[in-house]
Amino acid sequence: MKDMSSLNYSRDKQLRKAEFLVSLVLQIGVVLSSVIIFSGLVLFFFQHAQTASFLNNSSYQQFTVSSFSYPNNFSQLLRSVLREQGVGFIVTGVLLLIITPILRVFTSILLFFTQGDIPMTIVTILVLTVLLGSFALGMLVK
Amino acid sequence: MTPLAFIISLALISILAGLIGALVGLGGGVIIVPVLTLLYHIDIRLAIGASILSVIATSSGAAIAYVKESLTNLRVGMFLEIATTIGAVSGAYMTTWLPGKILFILFAIVLFYSAIAMLTKRKQTEILTVSNDKIANFFHLHGEYYDENEKKVIPYKITGTKLGLVLMYIAGFISALLGVGSGALKVPAMDLGMHMPIKPSSATSDFMIGVTAAASAGAYFARGQINPFITAPIAIGVLIGAITGSRLLNRINSKYVSVIFIIVLLILAIEMLQRGFTG
Numbered sequence: 001m002k003d004m005s006s007l008n009y010s011r012d013k014q015l016r017k018a019e020f021l022v023s024l025v026l027q028i029g030v031v032l033s034s035v036i037i038f039s040g041l042v043l044f045f046f047q048h049a050q051t052a053s054f055l056n057n058s059s060y061q062q063f064t065v066s067s068f069s070y071p072n073n074f075s076q077l078l079r080s081v082l083r084e085q086g087v088g089f090i091v092t093g094v095l096l097l098i099i100t101p102i103l104r105v106f107t108s109i110l111l112f113f114t115q116g117d118i119p120m121t122i123v124t125i126l127v128l129t130v131l132l133g134s135f136a137l138g139m140l141v142k
Numbered sequence: 143m144t145p146l147a148f149i150i151s152l153a154l155i156s157i158l159a160g161l162i163g164a165l166v167g168l169g170g171g172v173i174i175v176p177v178l179t180l181l182y183h184i185d186i187r188l189a190i191g192a193s194i195l196s197v198i199a200t201s202s203g204a205a206i207a208y209v210k211e212s213l214t215n216l217r218v219g220m221f222l223e224i225a226t227t228i229g230a231v232s233g234a235y236m237t238t239w240l241p242g243k244i245l246f247i248l249f250a251i252v253l254f255y256s257a258i259a260m261l262t263k264r265k266q267t268e269i270l271t272v273s274n275d276k277i278a279n280f281f282h283l284h285g286e287y288y289d290e291n292e293k294k295v296i297p298y299k300i301t302g303t304k305l306g307l308v309l310m311y312i313a314g315f316i317s318a319l320l321g322v323g324s325g326a327l328k329v330p331a332m333d334l335g336m337h338m339p340i341k342p343s344s345a346t347s348d349f350m351i352g353v354t355a356a357a358s359a360g361a362y363f364a365r366g367q368i369n370p371f372i373t374a375p376i377a378i379g380v381l382i383g384a385i386t387g388s389r390l391l392n393r394i395n396s397k398y399v400s401v402i403f404i405i406v407l408l409i410l411a412i413e414m415l416q417r418g419f420t421g
Contacts (some may be wrong), residue, residue, distance in 0.1 A: 072368070137234070
């Protein structure tokens with residue numbers, strides 16, 4: 001009985017550590033992405049000064065129509081960020097937000113592996129494989 | 143409306159969407175898509191792209207608090223994620239084949255069904271102390287959580303893993319198809335299908351929703367469906383709402399969470415049905 005309870009205790013302790021790590025990855029990703037998105041938005045209004053008002057004739061629809069173009073591949077994005085365009089920063093923050101759940105899966109693989117939990121490690125690797133596979137598919141089939 | 147007024151009003155609506163989303167374990171997407179199309183007259187394709195981002199923001203924002211408070215069952219989440227991600231991949235293929243009207247009507251039926259299932263089985267949701275489920279035992283999926291209302295740790299056993307996997311495949315499929323988190327299907331799959339108590343069920347659902355949404359977000363990005371100007375206020379607003387909502391969740395009684403959940407399901411079902419018939 002004594003051995004069982006100490007085993008449970010060490011499992012619990014590991015689990016707490018794991019939860020803390022996953023939580024940390026989430027917080028860094030989420031805070032960083034919202035800071036980048038917010039700065040991008042501020043920069044955007046500085047670069048389009050005529051739009052930063054509540055009482056003029058400019059309409060938001062110039063930016064929300066389907067024909068409004070923005071960097072949607074990595075080389076365009078890099079160029080936009082290097083030119084210090086607000087839109088480039090917003091897209092970078094948005095991409096970081098998309099990557100956050102994938103980082104979470106990746107962290108979980110490491111956690112299950114260090115715990116010596118092979119079945120859950122395989123399960124999580126399988127999830128990451130499907131995830132990256134669907135990403136590749138999305139890039140190929142437009 | 144000027145661009146600045148657009149950004150600020152949309153950010154405020156997104157805070158509300160994130161708050162409700164976190165409380166009931168749904169993504170903000172179900173609120174964001176109608177707001178963008180009906181209120182701001184934005185193209186439905188761009189609305190869905192922004193919606194999938196709000197779903198990720200809700201999930202990540204809410205999960206920060208849940209994971210800390212140990213409500214999320216990480217093992218169950220990861221195990222079921224196999225089914226949701228495969229479902230999302232096949233759902234992404236089907237989007238181009240099925241007419242939108244049929245999809246909305248199908249989803250409305252699924253929502254009505256979930257609401258009825260929650261209503262009738264809500265009182266009977268019993269916490270198991272023994273499980274004969276071989277898969278659940280093999281992967282040690284069972285867990286426990288600290289309930290702030292009852293002031294004690296509640297252990298629970300998982301069962302019905304095969305049913306859970308099938309339901310999660312459907313949830314992932316619909317998530318990719320409509321650009322929503324489909325927490326409305328994930329929570330009942332765990333709560334009713336696998337005997338997981340409601341609080342860990344909705345926390346684990348939120349945890350899973352982001353991973354499922356990330357599977358289709360890459361495609362939306364490559365297609366140019368994620369407009370940064372629309373997405374920016376939604377991402378920030380939903381994050382603020384989701385973090386606030388998830389801090390409230392553990393202080394609200396399970397019954398209230400369930401009642402809110404059922405009401406939201408019914409409202410969404412009517413909304414979906416209406417959109418299915420009016421186009």
